[in-house]
Amino acid sequence: MNTPSPPTAEPPPTARELLAFYLEAGVDCALLEEPPNRLLDPEIATPPPVAAPTANIRRPPPAPAAIPRAPAATAPAPDVAIASARDAARTAPTLEALRALLETFDGCALKQTATRLVFADGNPQARIMFVGEAPGRDEDLEGIPFIGRSGKLLDRMIGAIGLDRTTAYITNVIPWRPPGNRDPSPQETQICLPFIKRQIELVDPDVLVCLGKPSSHAVLELKDGIMRTRGRWHNYDTGTRTIRAMAMFHPAYLLRQPIHKRLAWQDLRAISKALDAATSAPAT
Numbered sequence: 708m709n710t711p712s713p714p715t716a717e718p719p720p721t722a723r724e725l726l727a728f729y730l731e732a733g734v735d736c737a738l739l740e741e742p743p744n745r746l747l748d749p750e751i752a753t754p755p756p757v758a759a760p761t762a763n764i765r766r767p768p769p770a771p772a773a774i775p776r777a778p779a780a781t782a783p784a785p786d787v788a789i790a791s792a793r794d795a796a797r798t799a800p801t802l803e804a805l806r807a808l809l810e811t812f813d814g815c816a817l818k819q820t821a822t823r824l825v826f827a828d829g830n831p832q833a834r835i836m837f838v839g840e841a842p843g844r845d846e847d848l849e850g851i852p853f854i855g856r857s858g859k860l861l862d863r864m865i866g867a868i869g870l871d872r873t874t875a876y877i878t879n880v881i882p883w884r885p886p887g888n889r890d891p892s893p894q895e896t897q898i899c900l901p902f903i904k905r906q907i908e909l910v911d912p913d914v915l916v917c918l919g920k921p922s923s924h925a926v927l928e929l930k931d932g933i934m935r936t937r938g939r940w941h942n943y944d945t946g947t948r949t950i951r952a953m954a955m956f957h958p959a960y961l962l963r964q965p966i967h968k969r970l971a972w973q974d975l976r977a978i979s980k981a982l983d984a985a986t987s988a989p990a991t
Protein backbone atom coordinates (compact mmCIF):
# COMPACT_ATOMS: atom_id res chain seq x y z
CA MET A 708 0.00 0.00 0.00
CA ASN A 709 1.24 3.47 -0.91
CA THR A 710 1.60 5.79 2.04
CA PRO A 711 0.70 9.38 1.07
CA SER A 712 3.77 11.55 1.01
CA PRO A 713 3.68 14.54 3.37
CA PRO A 714 2.76 17.82 1.68
CA THR A 715 5.87 19.59 0.49
CA ALA A 716 6.29 23.13 1.80
CA GLU A 717 5.72 25.77 -0.84
CA PRO A 718 8.91 27.61 -1.72
CA PRO A 719 8.87 31.23 -0.58
CA PRO A 720 7.99 33.68 -3.35
CA THR A 721 10.80 35.42 -5.15
CA ALA A 722 11.10 39.19 -4.94
CA ARG A 723 9.90 39.40 -8.56
CA GLU A 724 6.81 37.29 -7.77
CA LEU A 725 6.02 39.44 -4.74
CA LEU A 726 6.32 42.65 -6.74
CA ALA A 727 4.08 41.21 -9.47
CA PHE A 728 1.57 40.26 -6.75
CA TYR A 729 1.62 43.78 -5.32
CA LEU A 730 1.18 45.36 -8.73
CA GLU A 731 -1.75 43.13 -9.58
CA ALA A 732 -3.34 44.04 -6.25
CA GLY A 733 -3.10 47.72 -7.20
CA VAL A 734 -0.13 48.62 -5.02
CA ASP A 735 1.90 50.81 -7.29
CA CYS A 736 3.69 53.01 -4.82
CA ALA A 737 5.62 52.35 -1.60
CA LEU A 738 3.82 53.04 1.69
CA LEU A 739 4.46 52.34 5.34
CA GLU A 740 2.35 49.78 7.17
CA GLU A 741 1.15 52.50 9.57
CA PRO A 742 0.35 56.02 8.33
CA PRO A 743 3.07 58.42 9.49
CA ASN A 744 1.92 61.72 10.96
CA ARG A 745 3.68 64.07 8.59
CA LEU A 746 2.57 67.07 10.61
CA LEU A 747 4.79 66.10 13.49
CA ASP A 748 8.45 66.90 13.76
CA PRO A 749 10.31 64.24 11.71
CA GLU A 750 12.29 63.33 14.82
CA ILE A 751 9.06 62.54 16.68
CA ALA A 752 7.18 60.96 13.78
CA THR A 753 9.30 57.85 13.50
CA PRO A 754 7.27 54.96 12.11
CA PRO A 755 6.09 52.40 14.67
CA PRO A 756 8.22 49.27 14.89
CA VAL A 757 7.16 46.61 12.44
CA ALA A 758 5.99 43.42 14.18
CA ALA A 759 8.07 40.31 13.56
CA PRO A 760 6.44 38.10 10.93
CA THR A 761 4.25 35.39 12.44
CA ALA A 762 5.03 31.82 11.41
CA ASN A 763 2.82 30.33 8.67
CA ILE A 764 1.27 33.66 7.77
CA ARG A 765 2.35 34.90 4.41
CA ARG A 766 2.61 38.59 4.73
CA PRO A 767 4.37 41.18 2.60
CA PRO A 768 7.86 42.06 3.81
CA PRO A 769 8.07 45.13 6.07
CA ALA A 770 8.10 48.41 4.22
CA PRO A 771 11.55 49.92 3.81
CA ALA A 772 12.43 52.15 6.77
CA ALA A 773 13.82 54.98 4.70
CA ILE A 774 10.62 56.32 3.12
CA PRO A 775 11.31 59.92 2.10
CA ARG A 776 9.45 62.16 4.51
CA ALA A 777 8.49 65.75 3.88
CA PRO A 778 10.47 68.12 6.04
CA ALA A 779 8.32 69.64 8.80
CA ALA A 780 8.74 73.08 7.25
CA THR A 781 6.76 71.96 4.15
CA ALA A 782 3.81 70.55 6.09
CA PRO A 783 2.11 73.33 8.04
CA ALA A 784 -0.84 72.55 10.30
CA PRO A 785 -4.05 72.14 8.26
CA ASP A 786 -5.72 75.35 9.48
CA VAL A 787 -2.58 77.34 8.64
CA ALA A 788 -2.40 75.67 5.21
CA ILE A 789 -6.11 76.32 4.53
CA ALA A 790 -5.74 79.99 5.46
CA SER A 791 -2.64 80.38 3.31
CA ALA A 792 -4.36 78.59 0.38
CA ARG A 793 -7.26 81.05 0.68
CA ASP A 794 -4.95 84.05 0.76
CA ALA A 795 -2.84 82.77 -2.12
CA ALA A 796 -5.68 81.65 -4.42
CA ARG A 797 -7.48 84.97 -4.39
CA THR A 798 -4.35 86.79 -5.55
CA ALA A 799 -4.10 84.86 -8.85
CA PRO A 800 -5.33 87.17 -11.62
CA THR A 801 -5.21 84.52 -14.38
CA LEU A 802 -5.26 80.75 -14.82
CA GLU A 803 -1.56 80.81 -15.67
CA ALA A 804 -0.87 82.68 -12.44
CA LEU A 805 -3.00 80.19 -10.52
CA ARG A 806 -1.10 77.27 -12.02
CA ALA A 807 2.23 78.95 -11.19
CA LEU A 808 1.00 79.54 -7.65
CA LEU A 809 0.13 75.88 -7.20
CA GLU A 810 3.55 74.88 -8.51
CA THR A 811 5.11 76.76 -5.59
CA PHE A 812 2.45 76.12 -2.94
CA ASP A 813 3.77 73.76 -0.27
CA GLY A 814 0.77 73.61 2.06
CA CYS A 815 -0.58 70.28 0.83
CA ALA A 816 1.39 67.13 1.67
CA LEU A 817 0.04 65.37 -1.46
CA LYS A 818 2.47 67.42 -3.50
CA GLN A 819 5.36 65.57 -1.83
CA THR A 820 4.26 62.16 -3.08
CA ALA A 821 2.85 63.17 -6.47
CA THR A 822 4.97 63.09 -9.61
CA ARG A 823 3.63 66.37 -10.92
CA LEU A 824 0.88 68.94 -10.69
CA VAL A 825 -2.25 68.03 -12.65
CA PHE A 826 -3.80 71.43 -13.26
CA ALA A 827 -6.35 71.25 -16.07
CA ASP A 828 -7.00 70.33 -19.68
CA GLY A 829 -9.27 71.67 -22.37
CA ASN A 830 -10.29 75.13 -23.38
CA PRO A 831 -10.17 77.87 -20.71
CA GLN A 832 -12.73 79.78 -22.82
CA ALA A 833 -15.15 76.85 -22.75
CA ARG A 834 -18.69 77.46 -21.52
CA ILE A 835 -18.73 74.17 -19.66
CA MET A 836 -16.38 72.99 -16.93
CA PHE A 837 -16.09 69.45 -15.53
CA VAL A 838 -14.58 68.92 -12.08
CA GLY A 839 -13.46 65.46 -10.94
CA GLU A 840 -11.97 64.38 -7.65
CA ALA A 841 -8.22 63.85 -7.97
CA PRO A 842 -5.73 62.56 -10.53
CA GLY A 843 -4.93 58.86 -10.77
CA ARG A 844 -1.75 57.14 -11.87
CA ASP A 845 -1.91 57.99 -15.59
CA GLU A 846 -2.78 61.61 -14.89
CA ASP A 847 0.05 61.88 -12.35
CA LEU A 848 2.56 60.65 -14.91
CA GLU A 849 1.36 62.95 -17.70
CA GLY A 850 0.21 65.98 -15.72
CA ILE A 851 -3.14 65.97 -17.59
CA PRO A 852 -6.51 65.25 -15.96
CA PHE A 853 -8.73 62.39 -17.10
CA ILE A 854 -6.46 60.63 -19.55
CA GLY A 855 -6.72 57.11 -18.09
CA ARG A 856 -9.60 54.67 -18.49
CA SER A 857 -12.19 56.89 -16.86
CA GLY A 858 -10.90 59.83 -18.89
CA LYS A 859 -11.46 57.90 -22.10
CA LEU A 860 -15.04 57.27 -21.00
CA LEU A 861 -15.45 60.95 -20.09
CA ASP A 862 -14.30 61.85 -23.61
CA ARG A 863 -16.95 59.54 -25.05
CA MET A 864 -19.61 60.92 -22.70
CA ILE A 865 -18.99 64.54 -23.62
CA GLY A 866 -18.57 63.52 -27.26
CA ALA A 867 -22.13 62.22 -27.16
CA ILE A 868 -23.36 65.80 -26.67
CA GLY A 869 -21.00 67.26 -29.24
CA LEU A 870 -18.23 68.37 -26.89
CA ASP A 871 -14.52 67.58 -26.75
CA ARG A 872 -11.44 69.04 -25.09
CA THR A 873 -11.50 72.04 -27.42
CA THR A 874 -14.99 72.99 -26.21
CA ALA A 875 -14.87 71.83 -22.58
CA TYR A 876 -12.57 72.57 -19.66
CA ILE A 877 -11.62 69.65 -17.38
CA THR A 878 -10.00 69.69 -13.97
CA ASN A 879 -10.12 68.19 -10.46
CA VAL A 880 -10.73 69.41 -6.91
CA ILE A 881 -7.31 68.04 -5.93
CA PRO A 882 -4.43 68.75 -8.31
CA TRP A 883 -2.01 66.11 -6.94
CA ARG A 884 -2.46 62.35 -6.98
CA PRO A 885 -3.09 60.89 -3.51
CA PRO A 886 -0.58 58.05 -2.99
CA GLY A 887 -1.90 54.69 -4.09
CA ASN A 888 -5.13 56.42 -5.23
CA ARG A 889 -6.37 56.64 -1.65
CA ASP A 890 -9.21 59.06 -0.90
CA PRO A 891 -8.01 62.59 -0.21
CA SER A 892 -8.40 63.47 3.47
CA PRO A 893 -10.93 66.17 4.45
CA GLN A 894 -8.00 68.44 5.34
CA GLU A 895 -6.36 67.93 1.95
CA THR A 896 -9.66 68.73 0.27
CA GLN A 897 -10.11 71.89 2.35
CA ILE A 898 -6.57 73.01 1.51
CA CYS A 899 -7.19 72.56 -2.23
CA LEU A 900 -10.69 74.04 -2.22
CA PRO A 901 -9.72 77.74 -2.52
CA PHE A 902 -7.70 76.89 -5.63
CA ILE A 903 -10.49 75.05 -7.44
CA LYS A 904 -12.95 77.79 -6.47
CA ARG A 905 -10.62 80.42 -7.91
CA GLN A 906 -10.18 78.26 -11.01
CA ILE A 907 -13.97 78.15 -11.51
CA GLU A 908 -14.13 81.91 -11.02
CA LEU A 909 -11.41 82.49 -13.63
CA VAL A 910 -12.85 80.07 -16.22
CA ASP A 911 -16.31 81.48 -15.53
CA PRO A 912 -18.25 78.77 -17.40
CA ASP A 913 -22.01 78.90 -18.04
CA VAL A 914 -22.41 75.34 -16.76
CA LEU A 915 -20.44 73.54 -14.07
CA VAL A 916 -20.52 69.74 -13.78
CA CYS A 917 -19.19 67.97 -10.70
CA LEU A 918 -18.21 64.38 -11.43
CA GLY A 919 -18.96 62.09 -8.50
CA LYS A 920 -19.74 62.54 -4.84
CA PRO A 921 -16.42 63.93 -3.53
CA SER A 922 -16.42 66.72 -6.12
CA SER A 923 -20.11 67.56 -5.57
CA HIS A 924 -19.63 67.59 -1.80
CA ALA A 925 -16.53 69.79 -1.96
CA VAL A 926 -17.61 72.25 -4.65
CA LEU A 927 -21.40 72.31 -4.41
CA GLU A 928 -21.51 71.55 -0.68
CA LEU A 929 -24.07 68.79 -1.29
CA LYS A 930 -24.55 66.33 1.53
CA ASP A 931 -26.27 63.32 -0.02
CA GLY A 932 -24.88 60.49 -2.11
CA ILE A 933 -24.57 60.87 -5.85
CA MET A 934 -27.60 58.66 -6.51
CA ARG A 935 -29.81 61.28 -4.84
CA THR A 936 -28.03 64.42 -5.99
CA ARG A 937 -27.25 63.64 -9.64
CA GLY A 938 -29.29 65.24 -12.37
CA ARG A 939 -30.53 68.19 -10.29
CA TRP A 940 -29.67 71.79 -10.97
CA HIS A 941 -28.02 73.96 -8.37
CA ASN A 942 -26.90 77.56 -8.33
CA TYR A 943 -23.19 78.07 -7.95
CA ASP A 944 -21.81 81.49 -7.12
CA THR A 945 -18.56 81.81 -9.06
CA GLY A 946 -17.62 84.93 -7.13
CA THR A 947 -18.68 87.13 -10.04
CA ARG A 948 -22.07 85.62 -10.98
CA THR A 949 -24.39 82.69 -10.40
CA ILE A 950 -24.20 79.80 -12.82
CA ARG A 951 -26.00 76.48 -13.23
CA ALA A 952 -24.31 73.48 -11.72
CA MET A 953 -25.07 69.77 -11.72
CA ALA A 954 -23.61 66.67 -10.12
CA MET A 955 -23.43 63.53 -12.21
CA PHE A 956 -21.86 60.09 -11.98
CA HIS A 957 -18.08 59.93 -12.16
CA PRO A 958 -16.97 57.97 -15.25
CA ALA A 959 -14.97 55.62 -13.00
CA TYR A 960 -18.25 54.71 -11.29
CA LEU A 961 -19.90 54.12 -14.65
CA LEU A 962 -17.08 51.76 -15.61
CA ARG A 963 -17.95 49.71 -12.53
CA GLN A 964 -21.72 50.16 -12.82
CA PRO A 965 -22.48 50.40 -16.55
CA ILE A 966 -26.17 49.90 -15.82
CA HIS A 967 -26.25 53.54 -14.70
CA LYS A 968 -25.08 54.86 -18.05
CA ARG A 969 -28.75 55.38 -18.92
CA LEU A 970 -29.11 57.88 -16.06
CA ALA A 971 -25.83 59.52 -17.05
CA TRP A 972 -27.19 59.95 -20.56
CA GLN A 973 -30.27 61.73 -19.15
CA ASP A 974 -27.98 64.09 -17.25
CA LEU A 975 -25.84 64.75 -20.31
CA ARG A 976 -28.94 65.66 -22.31
CA ALA A 977 -30.04 68.08 -19.58
CA ILE A 978 -26.54 69.59 -19.57
CA SER A 979 -26.62 69.97 -23.34
CA LYS A 980 -30.01 71.74 -23.15
CA ALA A 981 -28.72 74.09 -20.46
CA LEU A 982 -25.74 74.97 -22.65
CA ASP A 983 -28.05 75.70 -25.60
CA ALA A 984 -30.23 77.88 -23.38
CA ALA A 985 -27.19 79.79 -22.14
CA THR A 986 -26.19 80.46 -25.76
CA SER A 987 -29.56 81.88 -26.68
CA ALA A 988 -29.77 83.93 -23.47
CA PRO A 989 -26.18 84.89 -22.65
CA ALA A 990 -25.48 85.99 -19.07
CA THR A 991 -25.52 89.73 -18.51
Ligand code: URA
Pocket residue numbers: 839840841842843846851852853854855857858879959
Ligand atom coordinates in the same frame (compact mmCIF):
# COMPACT_ATOMS: atom_id res chain seq x y z
N1 URA B 1 -10.43 60.53 -11.72
C1 URA B 1 -10.56 61.83 -11.42
O1 URA B 1 -11.39 62.21 -10.60
N2 URA B 1 -9.76 62.68 -12.05
C2 URA B 1 -8.87 62.32 -12.97
O2 URA B 1 -8.18 63.19 -13.50
C3 URA B 1 -8.77 60.96 -13.26
C4 URA B 1 -9.55 60.07 -12.63
